[in-house]
Amino acid sequence: MLKVSEITIEYLRNPVGLDGRPWFGWILCSDKNNVNQEAYRLEIARDEDFETIVYESGWVKSRESIHVEAAGFCPSSCKKYFVRVQVYDGEEESSFSEPAFFVTAVLEQEQWKAKFITAEGSEDKDSSGSTYLRKEIEVSGEVQEAxxxxxxxxxxHFYINGHKVGLDEMAPGWTSYKKHLCYQTYEVTDLLKQGANALGAMVGAGWYKGKMGFLHLRNNYGDQASFLMQMVIRYRDGREETFFTEESWLGHQAPVIFSEIYDGEIYDAGLEIEDWNCPGHCADGWKGVQTVEFPKSALTAQAGSKVKVIETLEARSIFQTPQGDRVIDFGQNLTGWVRFKVRGxxxxxxxxxxxxxxxxxxxVYSANLRSAKEEIRYICRGEGEEIYQPHFTFQGFRYVHVLDWPGELKEEDVAACVLHSDMEETGEFSCSHPLVNQLHSNIKWSMKGNFLDIPTDCPQRDERMGWTGDAQIFCRTSCYLMNTYTFFRKWLKDVAADQTPEGGVPHVVPDIISGREKDDWLLSQGTHSAAAWADVAVINPWTLYLMYGDKAILEEQYDSMKQWIGFMRTHARDHIWNYKLQFGDWVALDAEEGSYFGATPNDLTCTAYYAYSTGLFVKIALILQREEDAKEYEALYGEIVKKFQSTFFECDGSMTAMTQTAHILALHFNLVPEAYRRKTAEQLVKLLEKEGGHLVTGFVGTPYFLHALSGNGYADKAYELLLKEDFPSWLYQVKRGATTIWEHWDGLKPDGTMWSPDMNSFNHYAYGAVGEWLYRSVLGIETDEVFSGYRHIIISPQTGDALAYAKGSYKSALGLIRVSWEKTQTPGERRLAFTVPVNAAVKIRLEKGAVPSETDGLAFRLEDGYMTAESGSGSFEIFYRK
Incomplete structure (x- = not known):
């Protein structure tokens, strides 16, 4: 039976707030093998019963089911549409799918009538409090949609008739504001009634005017917290009415009297105004509002990946420390806040x-928070049970120090709300090694903790910024774990928006540090264009293309990518690239005592990334059929590689820098002269053995270490490195009780002391980039660059000898890919089982020296020294010996 099981719109389920003509994708199911879509039929309607169809494709002969456009479909602003799909596989027609829906936002800039309004005045410039805004409107008929x-x-927070609209938190997030500001769209039909209705908002400082960045400056983007709303109501009699924020709204102080990203929140329940957001409220004491000028051209609809409370954890225990402090333990390092109920x-x-x-x-240990207070104060109203959770802040924590609590505190009185961008989980992994399973969990939890609207470095101390290097090295791992397409697409707009006129890319995005007077020891040397950090402009769009098969992201970011390559080209000297402040192999263990900078020379790391990004840009130009650019930058790429090889390799093939990272980059970025590849890999192994089998790499070398080993014939060494349990290693952290990834290999030292508190986050996902290797090498789930988005899957697990089994899955845009392997009772034998989704093809490549014995009908042949077979969709089980 052929069936369309799921429809996505721009890789989202039922998105609300699209600001253009959408594209569609769907997942197919069949009880047969080798099934491919031959044709599809797509319909769009204004109603769920498809009585008012506004678009029909007819039967379209195509195998495409990921990025399908409805050519000629012209949606209108702020309307809901339903879509369904039927497919044909050459033998069988499916029935129409269950309908999905999408809601459009404001599609034309001139349609905006709303103004930003504020209840704050110039005297509130340094206020971190909150304000209420309200307006009563008259709904003059039966509402059809709103x-x-x-x-x-x-x-x-936005309210209608006393009800909070939507589940979003920390909205509208953190962007480059005047260059790019997201707005949220809500279907509010069911919240309105005929007659009087109250619209309300509570507004806080947030990232816009709160204290942010290394220098703890306020008002980085403006000094008045403001709100904008535009609501369209369509009546059943055919009329349409628009309501929006303007000068007639009223404002008042709200009970959040202090709220800051770093420092927490103070809420005075005694300042609550009963029914302030309900119709009929007496507005005595409320004051008029002001309008705030803001360019509407910066407004962008946000249809998905908005921040929400995703899950809730109960307290594991409440205990007293040796020093007598009362502490709540939630058992997991997380990002979010504490929700509690209290009687006082x-x-x-x-x-x-x-x-x-x-x-x-x-x-209690809080020195690593630096100046961040992470403190919640709630002043009781004194009327029975009161329930509270913060409004405009978040914390990174596992433990909570209870400084004051009226009456008896019980475990059921508190809960930890886990807060992050809403992304579907797509990756699963487990194996025979429990510490590796915990490592995988730690990686996922660090991602949850730091993918809060932007990819932050850490969620707890007075930083929490969008460091581009962290986001770059972790991007592929994150795409396996969750559907990050919308998350990164939104953030990459800010990467482009915050580039310098010359094309330089800031160290952090949104750029909160450039253009400031700096006495910071680090940033006074430069605030943009560091190798591996700035290369996010090219590497992340390329990664999204590989994982999701989408050329649109390449088109959207093309100018940004080209400008970044141009920046490096301008500042290179004879194709050696280096520029001002470079982080190099940041916090590598081969650094000099007291230094954060690893031993690998900056000329080498910078030029390696210059070559890598330029090579990727050539591929991107070819994909987008920009032939002239492809030709120009292919020549540049060749010159950079030639210079890298002549500069960083001796005549005998030895590298000039005898560091692990130098060899890793040369191997993984394919910069080694082919004649010296084996020698370079052997030298990397020697450098590893010199350190007793331990890595001494930092942010640049660590993500690619296992790939450089396993990709060059040393899968056994890669496994040995992964499974090290003493310092420094991934599993050292696990054995020390970590539930997230640490910033430093020795954040907590073997003797129990802490790394320096000035930079010692225990939730810092960068080294979690090893998760990519678990999926791409241990499970062997890979995509073909030519047929990206897992249209053509490569399954090639490297089983090694260290694990008895591994299993997992990745939900691609085409459907679920499953892989499991195990050692059987027969010495040297492996059982490999895998599932390929409908409309995908697969190449199975066994390990070198493997001999298949049972093939489930697959025809294996020798190809480049590996036994390989090809197939279409279905589930298969094979046995081989190695």
Whole structure:
């Protein structure tokens, strides 16, 4: 039976708030093998029963089921559409799928009537409090549909008739503001009623005007927290009415009297105004609002990947430390906040301070938060049970220090709300080694903790910025773990928006550090264009193309990529690229004592990335049929590689820099002269053995270490490195009780002391980039560059001798790819089982020297020294010996 099981719109399920003509994808199911779509039929309607069809494709002969456009379809603003699909596989027609839907946002800039409004004045410039905004409207008939588009300069909650609209938190997120500001779209039909209705918002400082960045400056983007809303109502009698923020709204102080990203929140429940967001409220004491100028051209609809409370954890225990402090343990390092219920007298306080870890004596350790307070204060109203969770802040924590609590505190009184961007989980992995399974869990939790609207470096101390290097090295891993397409697509707009006129890419995006007077020891040397960091402009769009098969992201980011290559080209000297401040192999263990900078020369790391990004750009230009660019930059790429090889290799094939990272980059970026590849790999192994089998790499070398080994005949060494349990290693952290990835290999040292508190996050996903190797090499799930998006899958697990089994899956845009392998009772024999989704093809490549014995009908042949077979969709089980 052939069936369309799931429809996505721009890789999202039922998105609300698209600002253009969408594209579609679908997942097919069949009980047969080798099934391919031959044709499809797509319909779009204004109703779920498809009585009012606005687009019909007819039967289209095509195998495409990932990025299908509805040519000629012209959607209207703020409307809901339903879509369904039928397919034909050459033998059988499916029935129409269950309908999916999407809602459009404001599609034309001139349709905006709303103004940004604020209840703050110039005297509130340094305020971190909050304000209420309200307006009553009259709904003059039976509502057929209604949609509201909302955003803020700051953070906001939007209400209709006393009900919070949507589940989003920390909206509208952090962007480059005047260059790029997201707005959210909500279907609000069911919240409205005939007659009087109240619209309300509570607005806070957030990233817009709050204290942010290394220098702790305020008002980085503006000094008045403001709100914007535009709502269209369509009545059943055919009328349409638009309501929007303007000068007639009213404002008032709200009970969040302090809220900052770093420092937490103070909420005075005694300042609550009953029914302030309900119709009929007496607005005595409310004041008029001001309008705030802001370019509407910066507004961009956000249809998905918005921040929400994704899950809730119960307290694991409440205990007293040796120093006598009362502490709540949630058992997992996470990002979010504490939700609690309390009974207290009027004016009594709850005071909670969040932190990550205990010291070696079991006491509260908060020095690594630096100046961030991470403190919640709640002042009781004094009327029975009160329930509270923060509004405009978040914390990174496992533990909570209870400074004040009225009455008895019980475990059921508190819960940890896990907060991150809403992304579908797509990857699963497990194996016979429990510490590796915990490592995989730690990687996923660090991703959850740092994918909060932007890819932050850490969620707890006074930083929490979008470091481009971290996002670059972790991108492929994150795409296996979750559907990050929308998340990165949004953030990459800011990468482009914040580039310098010359094409340089800031160290952090949104760029909160450039253009400031700096006494910071690091950033005074330069705030943009560091190799491996700035290369996010090219590597991340390329990674999204590989994982999702989407050329649109390459088109959108093409100018940004080209400008970045141009920047490097301008500042290179005879094709050796280096520029101002370079982080190099950041926090590598081969650094000099007291230094963060690894031993690999910057000329080498910078030029390696210059070559790598330029080579990727050539591929991208060819994919987009930009032949002139492809020709020009292919010549440039050849010159860079030639210069790299002549500069960083001796005549005998030895590298000039005897560091692990130098050899890793040369191997993984294919910069080694072919005649010296084997020698370079052998030297990397020698450098590894010189350190007792341990890595001494930092941010640049670590992500590719296992790939450089396993890709050059040393899969056994890669496994040995992965499974090291003593310092420094991934599993050292696991054995020390980590539930997330640490910033430093020795954040918690073997003797129980801490790394320097100035930079010691225990939730820092960068070294979690090893997760990519678990999927691409241990499970062997890979995509073909030519047929990206896993249209053509390569399954090639490297089983090694260290594990008894491994199993996992990746949900691609075409459907679920499953792989499992295990050692059987027969010495040297492996059982390999895998599932290929409908409309995909697969090449199975066994390990070198493997001899298949049972092939489930697959025809294996010898190809480049490996036994390979090809197939279409279905589930297969084979046995081989190695």
């Amino acid at each position: 949609y509201a588009c909302t955003t803020a300069l700051g953070l906001y 007298r009027t004016g009594e306080e709850v005071r909670l301070k969040c932190f990550e870890t205990l010291d070696s004596s079991g006491n």
